[in-house]
Amino acid sequence: MAGPNDGGPGGALRRDRFAFGALAEGEALVEPILGSWEANVDHALARSPIDVCSSRGEDAVVLGNLGVVRVLKVNAGSREVRVREGELCLLLPFGRLDRFGYAELAYAYDAPDTIGLLAERSKMDVRLLLPIPTDTRYSLPQWATYGRYFTAWDNWRKAYGCWRTQVPDDDPANHLVFGWGGGVAFAELMLAKRAGFRVAMTAGSDERLAFLREHGITPVDRRRFPDLSLPTRQQRADRDRHRRRRESVENFLGVVEELGDGHGVAIFVDNIGEPLYDVTLGALAREGVVTTCGWKAGMRLSHLRGAECISRHIHVNTHVWRIQDSPVIRDFQEAEGWMAPEGSDVIYDFDRVPELADDYANGRIGSYFPMYRVNPL
Structure with a gap:
């Protein structure tokens, strides 16, 4: 998202190249697969209730803080990390935490220097990556709805x-x-x-x-x-x-x-x-x-x-959830089948994201679970 909004929400989006530095210790290079279109993205594009660019002090922001990514590379350094290269993970949308593990700022929304999923490559702290069970019974689109369920x-x-x-x-x-x-x-x-x-x-x-x-x-x-x-x-x-x-x-x-x-x-x-x-x-x-x-x-x-x-x-x-509860909720979903029903999603290709933004804002999407595909599985 960059520049002034020139009309509908989709008009606030701009396809461009951006650069980020080398992986710091404890960071992972990821390839976004599916992103869930959430109300916070709609709010960001409408610049209401806050203008996230102004709030972050940045000219442009890469949005998208809930979805599935593939881990491409991990710089573990001296840290013990729980993710491996090639693994599919859920992005946890925590920018800044309070002392009890609740979000004060949201990742790829009002938290500065965070890069969202509306990009072909991104990097993020490995502590925000929650692996999807390798033997899961559920599809990737079902898992991509986790933000609403968590x-x-x-x-x-x-x-x-x-x-x-x-x-x-x-x-x-x-x-x-x-x-x-x-x-x-x-x-x-x-x-x-x-x-x-x-x-x-x-x-x-x-x-x-x-x-x-x-x-x-x-x-x-x-x-x-x-x-x-x-x-x-x-x-x-x-x-x-x-x-x-x-x-x-x-x-x-x-x-x-x-x-x-x-x-x-x-x-x-x-x-x-x-x-x-x-x-x-x-x-x-x-x-x-x-x-x-x-x-x-x-x-x-x-x-x-x-x-x-x-x-x-x-x-x-309430707002978001407690970060340390994330594995518990994931495991409850897997064990109890409390998931978005199979086939209840609607998926837009990456080039159609501006159309998705306008359709969501104008109530033209029948599904409760709209999402976008960035990279193939």
């Missing part, structure tokens, strides 16, 4: 743990977990389903509704509530727009009440943000948890603190 694993554990502090012994089958649409929410709801909860999720296309139904998630057609989002700044004086929103909200909450047996949502996965936040809170049960690990459409939120206290709502906010 994030969901961490967020779900925190949200479920918080819910259990207030509802310690009731059967999850009596409770509803709901999510606004997205790949992380899908992965999280599959964990909720494993835990015994009833699960439901919105989707805005026939393809996605069928996908949810196929995997045991009750689909809720978002198109039934066309004015559910908050009016934009330009629409605030439009009384009819507000009336239509009230109707959409009332209809949506009616569906939630039915799905939740009149009690609302026990755990609501909301990675959207401001446009739907008041609806999320309105749908939440007493002792409910609203949990988020993203901010797709608005970071600034407000609520009535007294009402949230009286309802004993818990608000959970």
Whole structure:
């Protein structure tokens, strides 16, 4: 990514040559194979909520911090390394860590001097490379979706743990977990389903509704509530727009009440943000948890603190996951089959990455797992 954005997100991308120095001790030269297109790439191209070039103090940034790479060369030096040349690995998106192993800055996003996967060759610290099991039962595209799954694993554990502090012994089958649409929410709801909860999720296309139904998630057609989002700044004086929103909200909450047996949502996965936040809170049960690990459409939120206290709502906010948990999550995926369903991805060739950027930003991708191919396997 370089220079000013001249229109759509794809216009912020520029194909160019770049140079990086020799491998330092503990670094590996890698060949990216598949990259997962994530919301953080979309945010970077939109230069919102931050301009990552300005934040990093760099004129151009190579994006892409989640995907599969092949290790070409390792400069171990005096370090003991866990990766070998020729091995296929997952890139862990940690730029700077806090003292407990959580990310403060994200690799190939706001962490300076980090080189992402949107390049035919890259180099990175070997500590960020997690080998894929050599005898894995799953395809490379399935593994390339790990970013959404690792994030969901961490967020779900925190949200479920918080819910259990207030509802310690009731059967999850009596409770509803709901999510606004997205790949992380899908992965999280599959964990909720494993835990015994009833699960439901919105989707805005026939393809996605069928996908949810196929995997045991009750689909809720978002198109039934066309004015559910908050009016934009330009629409605030439009009384009819507000009336239509009230109707959409009332209809949506009616569906939630039915799905939740009149009690609302026990755990609501909301990675959207401001446009739907008041609806999320309105749908939440007493002792409910609203949990988020993203901010797709608005970071600034407000609520009535007294009402949230009286309802004993818990608000959970997480980001990425803990680096030392990475092998544990990988092994759980392999052992339990908690993976993106085979064939549920869509892959763009490297030359079509600008098209992928525009399609993602404009909601033209049916899959929850879009990705790009840089080099052949």
